[in-house]
Each structure stands twice: as structure tokens, then as C-alpha cells.
Amino acid sequence: MPELPEVETVRITLKKEILNEKILSIQILNKNLRYPIECNFSNKVVNQSIKKISRRGKYLILYLTKNIVILLHLGMTGYFRFCNDENFIKHDHIIFDFKEKKMIYNDVRKFGFIKVYKSENVNHSKHLVNLGLEPLDGKLNKNYLRKSINNSKQSIKAYLMNFKNIVGIGNIYSSEILFDSAIHPCKLSSAISNEEINRLIISIKKILRKAIKLGGTSIKDYKDPMGKIGYFKNQLKVYGRDNKPCVNCKKNVIIKKIIIQGRSTFFCEICQKF
Numbered sequence: 001m002p003e004l005p006e007v008e009t010v011r012i013t014l015k016k017e018i019l020n021e022k023i024l025s026i027q028i029l030n031k032n033l034r035y036p037i038e039c040n041f042s043n044k045v046v047n048q049s050i051k052k053i054s055r056r057g058k059y060l061i062l063y064l065t066k067n068i069v070i071l072l073h074l075g076m077t078g079y080f081r082f083c084n085d086e087n088f089i090k091h092d093h094i095i096f097d098f099k100e101k102k103m104i105y106n107d108v109r110k111f112g113f114i115k116v117y118k119s120e121n122v123n124h125s126k127h128l129v130n131l132g133l134e135p136l137d138g139k140l141n142k143n144y145l146r147k148s149i150n151n152s153k154q155s156i157k158a159y160l161m162n163f164k165n166i167v168g169i170g171n172i173y174s175s176e177i178l179f180d181s182a183i184h185p186c187k188l189s190s191a192i193s194n195e196e197i198n199r200l201i202i203s204i205k206k207i208l209r210k211a212i213k214l215g216g217t218s219i220k221d222y223k224d225p226m227g228k229i230g231y232f233k234n235q236l237k238v239y240g241r242d243n244k245p246c247v248n249c250k251k252n253v254i255i256k257k258i259i260i261q262g263r264s265t266f267f268c269e270i271c272q273k274f
């Protein structure tokens, strides 16, 4: 499932490809995504230009000319690609026609969705209203994290993955962030020391910035809209490396895999302190 760096990579590509372009027509091949695409979707967006493309957590927001926004979520397997012909493939659901290109939304598992809102209402929608802080926002600092973490009864891994605390951090990046900050994933959030808070803030920003710079991480289905793979995969130090040696302590220690809240968690029990 794409996390913040992958969605941000998609945003950057969409900005290059379709900013200020006019949507000439829409073809809906299958309206049954996570939420059915509303009947008058096309009427609401056709003949409008895309004025701004932003991101909130793992949601993409396309601002159109007439006070209308398109809210998009890629779900588990959603992605965009661009082409000039009508060679559609299996699981293509929506085609946006622009003057010189088509933008196609493909989603094998159909957990993604596309909705339309008036721009003044989108932040109050059920999808955005409960979201926590953006991890790369200056507001996410030591003071905020100390207060927020003190109120949590979860493990630090579960805390990081809860979108009500911080948005966009899923299974891959929470494992990598905790390895980088040398904190055991099972440690209770309220037991995290001030020194660990400092390291955590640095690691969150460092890992996510680096992943965005490298175009995210390609695991299974994720591709950016130009079909490129994300190169952060080569930088993963613990995620998916169970039974392999730890790159940091280089002792005869192997990366362990455990399950926290139903999700695989990878860590080194020597480097990451309880």
C-alpha cells in the first residue's frame, strides 16, 4: 500500500503532467471503486482546468477552476499512467482526456476512490477531518510529539501508524524510522524518553524526505505515473529483510519479523532498545 512518499511522488508527477491542463472528457469504464463514482462526476469536472494539485496524508486533491475539487485515494493498488492511444488494459477504470494525452486510473483491488467536492467542503469531509499532523510539517516537533505520545496507550510502532496522530506513515516507513532512531517497535509510547523523542523527530523527517527524493519504494504493485519504480527500495534497512544480517551492528544478528496489530514489523533486537 502506498505511503506518504509514494503518494507525494505521484503528486509531483501529476503536477508536471496535468497542471493547467483542461479535462476535455471523462470515460468511466467501471464506476465501482471503494465508493461508486457519482453519476454526474463527468458533468461536474469536464471543461475545467486543473489549477493546483496538493496532498493531505495519502489523499491527493486536484483543485479545478470552478470551486470544485477532486479527492483521490489510491487504496492498495491504484496508479495512474499516461498514454496517447486507446489501448486499455484490465482494471483500467477511469480515463481523463486532455488535449494531448490521456490519464488512466488503474486499480486491481479497487480499494481506491475518486470523489468530487466543493473546494470549501473538502477539508471537512469524513476522509480529511480526523487526520493528524503532516510528518514533514514544522508543527511536528519535539513538544508536540512529547505531549501526543504521553496520551497514547499503544506501542510506538502502532502510534506511528495511526493516521490520527501522524499521517502517511505505514508499515514500511514505521519499521525504517524505528530502526533509524534505535527504538524497539514494541516499546510503549508513554515510556519513550525525551532523548528518544529527539531521535524520532530527526528520523521521521530524514527517512521520509530521502524516500520522496528517490521516488518512494516499489513493493509489489506500486508504480509512479510514468511507470518508474521507486528507488528507496534499495535503501531499506529492515523492512522485508527478515533473516538477513543487520546492516548496522553487523554482528551475527539477523533482522526479526514480528506481528504488531496484524502488520509485519521488522527490527534488530541489538540495535533497537526496549
Ligand SMILES: [Zn+2]
Pocket (backbone or CB within 6 Å): 246, 247, 248, 249, 250, 253, 268, 269, 270, 271, 272
Ligand atoms: Zn543491529
